[in-house]
Amino acid sequence: FAGVKYTAMAAALTAITATAGSAEITLRAASLFDENHAYTKTLREFERLVGEAYGDEISFEMHLNGELGDESDFVTFLQQGVAIDYAVMAPSNMAVFAPSIPLMDMPFLFRDLDHWNAVLSSDVLKPLEDKLYEAADIKVIGYAGGGTRNLASAEPITNMDELGGHKMRVMGAPIQAKIFSAITAAPSAIAYNEVYNAIQTGVIAGFENEAASIQNLKFYEVAPNITLTKHAITVRPLVMSGKTFRKLPEDLQAIVLEAGLAAGAAGREIESSEDALKLQQMADAGQITVSEFAQRDKLLELSIPVQDAYAAELGATDLLTAIRAK
Numbered sequence: 120f121a122g123v124k125y126t127a128m129a130a131a132l133t134a135i136t137a138t139a140g141s142a143e144i145t146l147r148a149a150s151l152f153d154e155n156h157a158y159t160k161t162l163r164e165f166e167r168l169v170g171e172a173y174g175d176e177i178s179f180e181m182h183l184n185g186e187l188g189d190e191s192d193f194v195t196f197l198q199q200g201v202a203i204d205y206a207v208m209a210p211s212n213m214a215v216f217a218p219s220i221p222l223m224d225m226p227f228l229f230r231d232l233d234h235w236n237a238v239l240s241s242d243v244l245k246p247l248e249d250k251l252y253e254a255a256d257i258k259v260i261g262y263a264g265g266g267t268r269n270l271a272s273a274e275p276i277t278n279m280d281e282l283g284g285h286k287m288r289v290m291g292a293p294i295q296a297k298i299f300s301a302i303t304a305a306p307s308a309i310a311y312n313e314v315y316n317a318i319q320t321g322v323i324a325g326f327e328n329e330a331a332s333i334q335n336l337k338f339y340e341v342a343p344n345i346t347l348t349k350h351a352i353t354v355r356p357l358v359m360s361g362k363t364f365r366k367l368p369e370d371l372q373a374i375v376l377e378a379g380l381a382a383g384a385a386g387r388e389i390e391s392s393e394d395a396l397k398l399q400q401m402a403d404a405g406q407i408t409v410s411e412f413a414q415r416d417k418l419l420e421l422s423i424p425v426q427d428a429y430a431a432e433l434g435a436t437d438l439l440t441a442i443r444a445k
């Protein structure tokens with residue numbers, strides 16, 4: 120891990136920033152995954168669309184497989200305008216710069232895929248995007264995601280009794296820990312690139328994630344029990360550093376905004392359509408055992424007051440009501 124940090128730091132110091140007006144503009148991205156993951160495919164689609172529209176004067180660099188750290192590193196780079204220019208990010212990994220942004224990926228927000236689609240096809244999340252830009256200088260240019268998050272654990276967790284006190288990793292946003300505490304688990308925020316080791320060494324007993332990432336990073340080796348809590352359908356903004364965006368020529372800014380929307384939509388289609396298939400592939404390969412959760416309604420009941428309190432604290436009660444009404 121220290122090595123990763125060092126590499127990221129070195130990259131940050133030697134990065135070439137995008138320069139408007141010069142013959143060549145280089146845009147740099149980072150992914151936690153290899154080429155098979157929906158996020159990397161989203162980023163590649165963005166490259167393709169921008170390259171096609173803008174021509175030879177633009178080139179792209181992509182750092183794969185978490186080579187530049189995890190999303191908590193990416194968000195710092197984007198906020199500072201160093202090392203990378205764009206990435207697909209979990210809102211809950213951007214909380215440190217914008218406390219309201221994790222509202223869009225808090226557990227139990229979406230009823231189902233139709234609800235999630237309705238929200239992402241509207242502009243209801245715009246106030247949160249504006250806050251992110253204002254507070255972190257990070258611009259949302261599209262939305263990827265579409266994976267369903269479930270529990271993944273070393274031992275099976277299938278009911279409220281087994282969930283009680285379950286030591287699990289959650290993302291860094293306080294709302295994540297609050298909701299998992301409310302449903303009686305014992306959450307702790309741990310960096311994503313430390314999760315595999317933390318489960319292997321017994322520091323935690325599991326975490327929660329979507330099929331694409333469990334498969335891509337082989338988390339099934341340490342957490343082969345998947346419990347279908349279906350507590351989140353991922354919203355994953357495709358974001359660009361404001362510092363990069365403002366340096367781009369105007370015609371390229373317009374191309375970036377259009378390509379961001381289209382690449383995000385393509386990424387959502389890929390991940391949401393592959394989600395069940397990936398779970399099945401891992402089950403067929405004997406890598407995971409999938410169980411239902413006996414009292415999912417109870418989880419929902421325990422979560423709603425926590426969501427309400429968080430929204431009230433942010434002054435975002437109307438926004439939460441609007442999201443729920445979609």
Ligand code: X1X
Nearest residue numbers: 208209290311328332353355
């Ligand atoms: O839990 C995480 O930190 C990660 O889980 C998956 O790999 C993705 O959703 C990624 O965006 C990040 O949230």
